[in-house]
Each structure stands twice: as structure tokens, then as C-alpha cells.
Amino acid sequence: MKPKMNYSKAHAKYIKKLKKEKIIIKFWQVIVIVGFLGLWQILADTGAIDPFFFSSPSRIFNSIIELGQSGTLFYHIWTSLYETILGFILATIIGVLIAIALWWSERLRKVMEPYLIILNSLPKIALGPMIILWVGSGTKATIVMCVLICIVITIISMLNAFISCDSDKVLLMKSMHANKLQILFKLILPNALPDFVSVLKINVGMSWVGTIMGEYLSSKAGLGYLINYGSQMLQLDIVMASIVILCLLAGGMYGLVVPFEKKCKRN
Amino acid sequence: MEKFLQYRNLSYYYQTKESKIHALDNVNFFVEKKNFASIVGPSGCGKTTMLSLTAGLLEPTSGEILLEGKKIEKNDSRIGYMFQRDHLFEWRSIWQNIILGLELQKKHKDEKALSFADELLKKYDLYNFKNKKPRQLSGGMRQRVALIRTLVLNPSLLLLDEPFSALDFQTRLKVCDDVYEIIKSEEKTALLVTHDISEALSMSDQIIILSSRPATVKKEIKIDFEGSTPLKKREDKNFGKYFESIWRNLS
Numbered sequence: 001m002k003p004k005m006n007y008s009k010a011h012a013k014y015i016k017k018l019k020k021e022k023i024i025i026k027f028w029q030v031i032v033i034v035g036f037l038g039l040w041q042i043l044a045d046t047g048a049i050d051p052f053f054f055s056s057p058s059r060i061f062n063s064i065i066e067l068g069q070s071g072t073l074f075y076h077i078w079t080s081l082y083e084t085i086l087g088f089i090l091a092t093i094i095g096v097l098i099a100i101a102l103w104w105s106e107r108l109r110k111v112m113e114p115y116l117i118i119l120n121s122l123p124k125i126a127l128g129p130m131i132i133l134w135v136g137s138g139t140k141a142t143i144v145m146c147v148l149i150c151i152v153i154t155i156i157s158m159l160n161a162f163i164s165c166d167s168d169k170v171l172l173m174k175s176m177h178a179n180k181l182q183i184l185f186k187l188i189l190p191n192a193l194p195d196f197v198s199v200l201k202i203n204v205g206m207s208w209v210g211t212i213m214g215e216y217l218s219s220k221a222g223l224g225y226l227i228n229y230g231s232q233m234l235q236l237d238i239v240m241a242s243i244v245i246l247c248l249l250a251g252g253m254y255g256l257v258v259p260f261e262k263k264c265k266r267n
Numbered sequence: 268m269e270k271f272l273q274y275r276n277l278s279y280y281y282q283t284k285e286s287k288i289h290a291l292d293n294v295n296f297f298v299e300k301k302n303f304a305s306i307v308g309p310s311g312c313g314k315t316t317m318l319s320l321t322a323g324l325l326e327p328t329s330g331e332i333l334l335e336g337k338k339i340e341k342n343d344s345r346i347g348y349m350f351q352r353d354h355l356f357e358w359r360s361i362w363q364n365i366i367l368g369l370e371l372q373k374k375h376k377d378e379k380a381l382s383f384a385d386e387l388l389k390k391y392d393l394y395n396f397k398n399k400k401p402r403q404l405s406g407g408m409r410q411r412v413a414l415i416r417t418l419v420l421n422p423s424l425l426l427l428d429e430p431f432s433a434l435d436f437q438t439r440l441k442v443c444d445d446v447y448e449i450i451k452s453e454e455k456t457a458l459l460v461t462h463d464i465s466e467a468l469s470m471s472d473q474i475i476i477l478s479s480r481p482a483t484v485k486k487e488i489k490i491d492f493e494g495s496t497p498l499k500k501r502e503d504k505n506f507g508k509y510f511e512s513i514w515r516n517l518s
Contacts, residue, residue: 168350175322175348176368176420186371190358 055240063237064245077245079221080211083139084253087146088207092200094147095154102155103162103188104180120156124148124210128217142214142222149210150203157202161195162188197261204253208246223249271300271456272321272424276330278481279316290316292481293330298456298473303447305459305467308477308485309517314460317477318426321458322348334424347422349430353413355401361412362388362397368420384419391415391449406434407442414446418453425450427459431466443470443497464513468506469497476516486516 037057043049044056051059067073102109127148131141165188173183215224223242230238279291290313298304306314319325321332323343332339339346355364365384369375388394391411401409410430417425430446431439447470450457461467467474471490478485490509494500 166354168352169354169356171324172348172350172354173371174324174342175346176371177342177344178371182371186367187356190356193358 052234053236055236059237060240060244063241067238067241073245076221076223076226076242077249079139079219079225080215080223080246081249083142083146083214083222084207084211084249087143087210088150088203090143091147091150091154091207092203095151095199096158096196098151099155099158099162100184102159104184109159116152116156120152124152125213125217128213131214132218137218138220141218142211142224145214145217146207146210149213150206153202153206154199157195157199158192161192165191193264197257197264200257200260201254204250204257208250208253212246269300270297270333271302271335272304272458273297273333274330275333277320277327277332278329279313279320279325280328281316289481291320292483294477294482294484296475296484296487298458300456301454302472303450303457303459303470304473304475305461305471306475306477307461307464307467307513307517308482309479310462312477312479313482314462314477315428317482318348318428318458318460321424322346322426344420345423347417347420347425349414349417349425349427351429352433353401353406353409355409355412355416357401360398360400361393361404364401364412365416365419367416372420380419383421384415387415387418390452391445405438407438407445410434410442411445411449414449418449418455423456425455425457427457429461429463430459432461432463439466440498447497464510464517465501465506466497468509468513469500474513476513488513 040054041057044051044054044059064073067076102112124145128141128145131144131148135141135144169187169191170183173187178186211222212224212227215222216228219225223246226242227239230236230242274294274296277291277294278289281288281290294317306317308314316325320327321339323339323341323346326341334343334345355361356367359367362384365388366375366381369377369380369384374380385394388397393408393412393415396404396408401412404412413430427446431442434442443466459467459470468490474488474490475484476486476488477483488509492500492503492505494503500506
């Protein structure tokens with residue numbers, strides 16, 4: 001009986017230590033942000049840095065409130081969010097479908113390989129002017145940019161995941177008379193689910209890059225537009241306010257993917 | 268003697284970038300029904316090629332392989348294949364893994380097939396793990412599930428491609444016993460490929476020794492031990508003698 005008591009005591013101690021460590025980490029995370037904002041505010045208030053160029057937390061806060069009250073803020077947020085989410089979904093779906101096609105036909109895969117490599121290394125922003133000429137400026141161009149940035153990495157990552165499936169597993173399926181469609185749906189796709197989640201996580205970041213880039217190029221609304229507008233009007237408060245909101249939105253979208261990942265791991 | 272599985276003048280060549288390789292040369296032997304046969308040979312002699320040919324995954328260059336008098340076809344449904352690793356699908360439960368083959372052949376609503384699967388699970392002490400995921404099972408249990416997944420399709424010949432090589436020694440002896448017991452009680456004919464002489468000896472009724480490439484049957488040995496399980500057979504007084512004889516033929 002005694003050793004067990006000892007064990008659980010030690011165990012409780014261990015759990016307590018883990019909890020304590022977690023609290024310490026959280027504490028320091030708060031300290032970092034509060035310290036950073038506090039220092040920034042003090043430096044701006046004392047004139048050590050010029051708030052005209054560097055803004056300050058209070059000015060950013062006021063700027064957000066102002067933009068919010070005039071209603072334009074939500075319009076810009078909504079535009080960017082719409083472009084990003086649509087681009088993200090389109091790129092993910094089309095990318096996975098293309099990866100499946102390339103997995104299906106080895107010959108097609110070999111033909112396309114060099115082009116995929118070139119497309120992957122090409123900075124997609126170089127295509128910007130062409131996109132505007134083809135689909136027009138504004139929301140459409142931004143979504144196309146967003147899709148272009150996400151899709152190549154989606155195709156390459158998913159294709160790699162499909163191909164790297166253990167060849168003995170494929171052989172096992174064949175030995176049980178599976179046709180290619182069955183191999184795809186019962187082996188290749190479920191096997192690539194963890195990779196799919198990684199792609200989603202990458203695409204959250206990439207789709208925001210695409211949207212902001214697209215909005216820089218040509219747009220009349222969106223957070224990228226707001227940043228561009230703010231910098232041209234030398235209103236750094238607006239620029240900073242937009243960036244803060246951008247951080248929150250991107251973080252939130254990433255947060256939406258995390259429970260999905262946890263669910264995948266549990267299965 | 269009934270020639271259940273028969274190799275007749277089997278030869279096989281395959282192409283590589285550099286040259287044509289003569290893998291098998293005029294292989295002749297047969298296995299009787301419900302017997303357990305093992306193929307041993309020096310490494311790289313074409314043992315796995317033999318299995319792929321038998322499974323119908325490759326086609327002989329010349330000669331033929333007959334199962335119950337009928338030529339083996341591509342993806343022959345009379346044959347069950349067991350791999351080096353269990354290859355259970357982690358995203359499926361044990362039950363879903365076991366009925367995978369039925370699903371692929373659209374028989375997963377066939378009451379008879381399903382109750383057979385159920386029966387096998389009960390018989391081999393896996394019923395309580397039916398709804399568990401593969402990662403919750405030990406290596407030995409996983410290998411048993413893999414065997415049942417094959418047996419559910421009711422093959423008349425089982426091919427085993429070093430099915431224990433991924434297990435540690437302790438588990439290996441245990442799984443050897445389990446698999447042997449299952450194969451014998453289901454009255455299956457089995458062909459095992461291995462490089463482990465003791466393993467071949469402890470499981471087989473018949474051992475076929477292949478020469479190095481181009482492989483041909485160097486010697487065929489009938490095994491007769493007292494024990495009833497592979498582990499007990501290892502204790503037989505003639506085990507060492509057989510071992511030595513095979514060893515000498517291999518080197």
C-alpha cells in the first residue's frame with residue numbers, strides 16, 4: 001500500500017510542477033506583450049520616438065475606434081476576409097484535385113514535374129499585372145493572386161503525401177482486388193490526412209500573403225488597401241491599426257484549423 | 268499425393284537498365300494440401316520473386332504455377348498474402364481493418380462473410396479489441412489481425428513474406444506459435460519465405476532450399492518433429508541436425 005501512496009504523491013507533485021510551468025509560461029507571455037506595448041507608449045509619450053512615424057498603442061486604439069465608428073473598418077475587414085477565405089478554399093480544393101490527377105497518372109506527373117518546380121520557385125507577384133489585365137482589378141484579381149500563391153504548394157505537398165504512401169500497402173490493396181478508385185479513397189486519401197492538415201496550416205498564412213499582395217497591387221477596399229492608403233497619406237496610425245487587426249484575423253483563422261488537427265491526430 | 272500447389276519448369280527473367288537478369292531457372296516442386304512449406308535461400312536469390320509469381324503479381328517467363336490444377340491468374344482470389352509488416356490502417360478500427368477485403372469486393376453486407384469474420388475474431392481472442400484502433404494493440408496482436416484480415420477472404424493458399432521479421436525476438440516466437448496455430452486450425456496450405464532457418468524449421472512440413480541466382484531447387488527436405496507448436500518443435504532432438512544440414516546447403 002505504501003509504495004502506491006508514495007507513487008501517487010510523487011505523481012501529484014509532478015502534475016503540480018507541470019501546471020506551475022504552464023502558468024509561468026503564460027505569465028511571461030503576458031509580460032512580453034504588456035512590456036512591449038507599455039515601452040512603446042512611454043517612448044512615444046516622452047517624445048523619444050516620433051509618434052507621427054512610429055504611432056503608439058493609444059493612437060492605434062483610437063484609430064481602430066474611429067474607423068469602427070465610421071463603419072469603414074468592417075467593410076475593409078469583410079472584404080479581406082472574404083477574399084482570403086474564398087482564395088483559401090478554392091486553392092485547397094483545386095490543388096488537391098490536381099494532386100489527385102497527378103497521382104492517378106504517372107505519365108502526367110512526369111510531364112508536369114519541371115513545370116511545377118518552375119511555378120513553385122516563381123514569385124507569384126510577378127504575375128500581378130497580367131492578372132489585373134485578364135480578370136480586372138479589385139476583389140477578383142486579389143482572389144486569383146491568393147489562389148495562385150496557395151495552389152502550387154498545395155499541389156506539391158499533397159502529391160508528395162500521396163506518392164510516399166507505403167508501396168506494400170498499395171500491394172496489399174491490390175492483393176485484395178482493389179481497383180484504383182478504391183485505392184484512392186480507402187488508402188491514399190485517409191493516409192494523407194495529416195499532411196492535408198499541415199497544408200491547411202500553411203495555406204492560412206499563404207492566403208493572407210496572397211490577399212494583402214493582391215490588395216497592394218490594385219484594390220479599393222480591404223486591409224491591404226487600408227495599409228497602402230495609410231502609408232501614402234502618412235497616417236501611420238491607420239497602417240498600424242490595420243496590421244493589428246490582420247494579426248488577430250490570421251491568428252483566429254489558424255485557431256480554427258487547430259481543433260481539426262487535434263481531431264485528425266486522435267483518429 | 269495430391270499436388271495442391273505445383274511449380275512446373277518455372278523460369279523468370281527481369282530487365283534492369285543495365286542488363287537482363289536471370290532470377291529463376293527451371294524451378295520444380297510441389298506442396299501438398301494443408302501442408303506448410305518454406306522457401307529458404309541465400310539473400311538476393313529470388314525468394315520474393317517466387318512469392319510475387321505465386322501471388323500472380325508477376326508473370327513467369329516460362330513454365331507455370333498451378334494451384335489445384337489451375338494456372339494462377341493476375342490477382343488470383345484463391346491466394347492470401349501476408350506482408351513483412353502488418354500494414355493495418357491506423358484510421359480504421361480493428362473490425363474495419365478485418366473487413367477491408369470484403370469491402371473492396373463489395374461483400375461487406377454479406378451476412379455469411381461478416382459472421383465468419385466475427386467468428387475468427389472470437390476464436391483468436393481479438394473480439395474485445397474489435398472497436399480499438401491498431402495502435403492500441405501489441406505487435407503480436409497486430410500481426411494476428413493482419414492474418415485474420417487475409418483469412419476472412421477465405422483463400423486456399425496463404426503466402427507469407429517474412430511476416431515476423433519486423434518483430435522483436437520474444438514477440439516473434441509467440442506470434443510464430445499463434446500464426447501456426449491459426450493456419451493449422453483453419454486447415455490452410457501455406458508458403459513461407461524467410462531467411463531464418465530456425466523459423467522455417469519450426470513451422471514447416473517441407474523446406475525448399477534455393478540455390479543462388481539463377482535460383483533453382485537445390486534441395487527439398489521433409490520435416491517431421493515430435494512437437495505440436497513451433498516453440499516445442501525447436502526443442503526436438505533432431506532440430507540441430509536439420510539446421511546444420513540446411514545451413515550447409517545454403518553456404
